[in-house]
Amino acid sequence: xxxxxxxxxxxxxxxxxxxxxxxxxxxxxxxxxxxxxxxxxxxxxxxxxxxxxxxxxxxxxxxxxxxxxxxxxxxxxxxxxxxxxxxxxxxxxxxxxxxxxxxxxxxxxxxxxxxxxxxxxxxxxxxxxxxxxxxxxxxxxxxxxxxxxxxxxxxxxxxxxxxxxxxxxxxxxxxxxxxxxxxxxxxxxxxxxxxxxxxxxxxxxxxxxxxxxxxxxxxxxxxxxxxxxxxxxxxxxxxxxxxxxxxxxxxxxxxxxxxxxxxxxxxxxxxxxxxxxxxxxxxxxxxxxxxxxxxxxxxxxxxxxxxxxxxxxxxxxxxxxxxxxxxxxxxxxxxxxxxx
Numbered sequence: 001x002x003x004x005x006x007x008x009x010x011x012x013x014x015x016x017x018x019x020x021x022x023x024x025x026x027x028x029x030x031x032x033x034x035x036x037x038x039x040x041x042x043x044x045x046x047x048x049x050x051x052x053x054x055x056x057x058x059x060x061x062x063x064x065x066x067x068x069x070x071x072x073x074x075x076x077x078x079x080x081x082x083x084x085x086x087x088x089x090x091x092x093x094x095x096x097x098x099x100x101x102x103x104x105x106x107x108x109x110x111x112x113x114x115x116x117x118x119x120x121x122x123x124x125x126x127x128x129x130x131x132x133x134x135x136x137x138x139x140x141x142x143x144x145x146x147x148x149x150x151x152x153x154x155x156x157x158x159x160x161x162x163x164x165x166x167x168x169x170x171x172x173x174x175x176x177x178x179x180x181x182x183x184x185x186x187x188x189x190x191x192x193x194x195x196x197x198x199x200x201x202x203x204x205x206x207x208x209x210x211x212x213x214x215x216x217x218x219x220x221x222x223x224x225x226x227x228x229x230x231x232x233x234x235x236x237x238x239x240x241x242x243x244x245x246x247x248x249x250x251x252x253x254x255x256x257x258x259x260x261x262x263x264x265x266x267x268x269x270x271x272x273x274x275x276x277x278x279x280x281x282x283x284x285x286x287x288x289x290x291x292x293x294x295x296x297x298x299x300x301x302x303x304x305x306x307x308x309x310x311x312x313x314x315x316x317x318x319x320x321x322x323x324x325x326x327x328x329x330x331x332x333x334x335x336x337x338x339x340x
């Protein structure tokens with residue numbers, strides 16, 4: 001497992017291994033020196049005393065889900081905790097996880113599936129340090145064209161369905177809805193297509209239905225005229241945990257005060273993020289969403305505190321649909337909670 005620190009002379013070998021192991025689970029992602037970066041500042045303090053590390057890098061991506069992180073930076077909540085946070089934008093959650101495993105970030109944001117996949121495959125020893133989002137009604141939706149022959153879930157058998165990647169939370173959520181409705185999901189031709197390209201594939205007739213999240217859901221309705229077929233976050237997947245923040249176990253264990261400071265700041269920002277007016281301007285700034293679209297998108301449910309019972313739903317779903325071979329105990333992957 002890639003769980004131990006390395007010296008600078010060992011870096012080239014580690015990078016080679018990281019590139020190799022990451023490629024083994026790249027398809028599990030949905031929607032990007034030594035392990036510790038930055039200098040120490042012995043004067044920086046949290047409510048628990050000096051932090052073990054006062055400068056950290058968080059690998060993330062320009063998604064709606066990370067709005068509380070940007071709010072915490074903007075409003076100085078990390079600095080209040082004696083913590084300097086550098087945000088390193090990645091192309092995807094999997095790319096962010098690659099940065100974490102490669103030692104270029106202390107914390108990474110990703111959908112939960114790649115985290116659990118990495119843990120299952122022995123690629124890395126992961127500890128979750130904060131929750132991020134769960135599904136909200138009509139925020140993860142299977143869509144079609146108005147003239148499509150697919151009008152209800154039962155019509156999906158044997159059809160072509162576009163998802164962001166195979167063996168991810170995307171197709172797992174659709175499979176769950178189909179299973180709940182007694183529809184044979186194994187008869188489906190699953191087509192991997194990036195979110196921005198799904199509406200075009202629907203318009204051309206390349207696929208019969210496609211799974212979309214925001215802001216692509218709102219954009220496709222406005223630009224291509226797509227219509228909702230079903231909200232996939234219903235029944236067994238209602239309020240389903242989608243993404244969170246993780247670190248390598250070694251970092252969490254060696255830097256508990258730093259992790260607690262990060263948790264407190266994220267908790268404060270997440271509470272403030274329940275006010276939509278605080279979020280919309282950020283979506284324009286860092287996610288490059290047009291102001292008009294930012295006012296229309298359905299926001300996910302923002303969370304900061306990790307609930308092991310809720311989180312267990314993710315690896316259980318992954319086992320159910322063959323993404324990982326056996327059960328993982330989510331509670332064992334949660335870092336210590338923030339102190340007050």
